[in-house]
Amino acid sequence: MDFYQGFAIIIALALPHVLAQSTKDSPPKSTPVSPTTLGNYSDENSTEISSGGIFVRVLGQSGKILMGRTRNPSEDPNRLMVDFDAISELDKDGDVIGKSGRVKHSFNTFASQSFTFSNITDDQYQNLSAKRLDFVANITSVGAILTVQMYLFEEGGNITQGDEVSQVSEGTLKFNIMIENWSFCGPNGDTCKQGQTNYEGKFIDFIIAIKGKKAGQERSGEKKRRTNAQEYDMGGDATVVLSGKARYDDSSEYENLPSGFPKMNTQGSKQLFVFRFRKFNSSVFYDPQLDLGSSNDTGTDLKVGEFTAKILGRSGKMTIGRGANPVTDADRIQVTFDEIKEIDSSGAAVGISGATKHTFNTFASLDFNFSSIRDDTFGGLSAKRVDFSASIGSVSALLTVNVYIFKEKGEINVDGEKSSVQIGSVKFNIQLVGWDFCGNPGITCDKVGKNEIGDGIQFVISVQGKGSAQKRPDNDRNKRTDGDEYEMGGNAALILSKKISVDGGNYTDMTSGYPKLEMTGGQQKFVFRFPKFTKSVLYDPQILFSSTNPNGFNVVTSSLSLLITCLMLYITMVFH
CATH class of the missing domain: 2.70.98 (Beta-galactosidase; Chain A, domain 5)
Known part of the structure; x- marks a missing residue:
């Protein structure tokens, strides 16, 4: 073996150790965080609005709403998540009807429902400035249209529904739920038959799942901060305000929901909020409210x-x-x-x-x-x-x-x-x-x-x-x-x-x-x-x-020292 062959062997043995140590102990390169374009979530066909450091993201496939203080709200540990869980038609006794058959009137999931989005616009809600985004889905089996109107407030104030008064702040989200043209089971609508029994629809239950940092706890008395309607503490300073009122058809007057509603149910790990609407001719309008609290105010x-x-x-x-x-x-x-x-x-x-x-x-x-x-x-x-x-x-x-x-x-x-x-x-x-x-x-x-x-x-x-x-x-x-x-x-x-x-x-x-x-x-x-x-x-x-990395220089230096030492020993052996 001549000098050059030996030199090559030394390099081959020692150099990988140097490179491995250098790579292992070098600091990971930080990936620059690029600003996210509103609505640019191509994997989910979703869109986003923001105001006052609050970001709201809506998924186009299911209508799920994510609300948080980070550009990607799913990364905020205090986020709120809203899932449209189910919509059911009920008879006068409150039993679900239209679950089967060619024309269904009850649906246990929105997962396959596709929503289309409007443009984001500057708007007002009861004279308060807000960003607005609408998203719409067709429920074809009953000829209905489900529209969700989202208002993300850019200023604080009070809003009213009948005798209910609720406080909003910059970053409060109100999402109005509107159901139009629902074809109810009954004599003047669809025939909903099970066995020999014909059913007639009298109510709709609209169910949403809301998840916060902790299980929702209803506030009462002086613990309420934002409303004289129902208010739930969702943890992390976040709250959900649920009106007890809805508007029907072309009326501008709010009516109370049927007795006992809205109500909260627990189903497995999900916390479900149930809203019951009476039978209507053309439409029903209902509007919950989400707030992440004032921890980011000043x-x-x-x-x-x-x-x-x-x-x-x-x-x-x-x-x-x-x-x-x-x-x-x-x-x-x-x-x-x-x-x-x-x-x-x-x-x-x-x-x-x-x-x-x-x-x-x-x-x-x-x-x-x-x-x-x-x-x-x-x-x-x-x-x-x-x-x-x-x-x-x-x-x-x-x-x-x-x-x-x-x-x-x-x-x-x-x-x-x-x-x-x-x-x-x-x-x-x-x-x-x-x-x-x-x-x-x-x-x-x-x-x-x-x-x-x-x-x-x-x-x-x-x-x-x-x-x-x-x-x-x-x-x-x-x-x-x-x-x-x-x-x-x-x-x-x-x-x-x-x-x-x-x-x-x-x-x-x-x-x-x-x-x-x-x-x-x-x-x-x-x-x-x-x-x-x-x-x-x-x-x-x-x-x-x-x-x-504070270790990096020393590790690489010691590894290079090892390489140089090996070379010097080999040269000494060759020439002596």
Whole structure:
């Protein structure tokens, strides 16, 4: 074997290892998110309208409606989905008729029903501006036309149906259901016969399935926010408003639906809403309403380069990712302020009940006020900054979050704890000021005759990334902080300091064992424990997006070193 043959063998053996390591540890190339054209869903023959950050998509084959806050609403965990489930003709006793025979009057599915769409137009509904889209299907066996008129409101106000009043906001969806020219079973219509019995149609049941983040719960009394009609809480701040009235034929007057309707039934995993209409001559008109809530009403976006931090004004939820709308980034990180509770010396929650609560399981009802966005520095590095704050009235506290998105990369140092930052890294400082602890002078927290004493605060955030959180070991040479680092998937990481500042003083270590990760109901919750304070406590986590994998350079370098070493050994063998 001559020199060149040996050289070729060395290259053949070592080079695949270099390339494999380089490919394995290089960051995945992010696919740019291209803007979706309204109605451009060729696989489903569907269309879409949007207003105020709400997107509504309708499938042409079945009329299914998807409503969410993302360009593709099916990606929104708080989406609402509406399926037209069934339409049935009934006799005077409420029994379904026309289920069989040559001419059917009852249908258990709309899956094969094709809808055609109108153009999207600017319109008004009771003097309120809205985007409008109609879609229509022919129900040929009964000579009927089913039309759905969708109005997506562009401004808020009140609408009425008879004596019912409902509040709408920008992004509220009203979809009017109209059935025309239905040929009922009976003497003056179709003959519907089973055995020797002729049936006469007296009603139509129209059934839709609505699915939200949770099973719908009917609101009553003061819990109703938007209407004096029926209202259902569907989870994720979404609601469904169901009128108890319909219009028939050419009348402009609303009539009550038959007694007991609308009603909700559960069938397997589906939640069905049933509307019953009396027999009509030419048409019936009915109009439900969907709303995703006000969690997106006020907020702000903080942008640097390709990165954006979107903060919601109701709840303070943050979404961090690439692009103008980070919610559409598959690698996004979502941070939810989940709960805050006062604890005693054993770690048990105190002030759970009573007139003055000290423990809160959600931030959803907190309205945050925002500062203006400004240029600032943190640790000597330039950044954009916005602050948002909310009062927690029952404990006389102020929660403030300072959000920094860095414009340059470098290193920050918090009391000797060093962390790397990249362009687009987000640091958010959490500060609590002025908490009235149980047991403080004049503050009594009574639980079954026992006075509770507050000894600290437990603050919990949920963080969702592309993958499950994986903690880097402290001896990992690629770890980018002296604190805790969690890989969140999608080349993103959560960096958690172990330091807190109490009452404006020097930083100290957090309680032993904290911060820590807990899994609750499939959610990744990060728990921070703060000691009792007199004035304030400050804590600052960080979200880090890497444009390159921190392992990549070292892995490729070591692999190239292996190749060069092999070559040098071979040359030495040949010439000696």
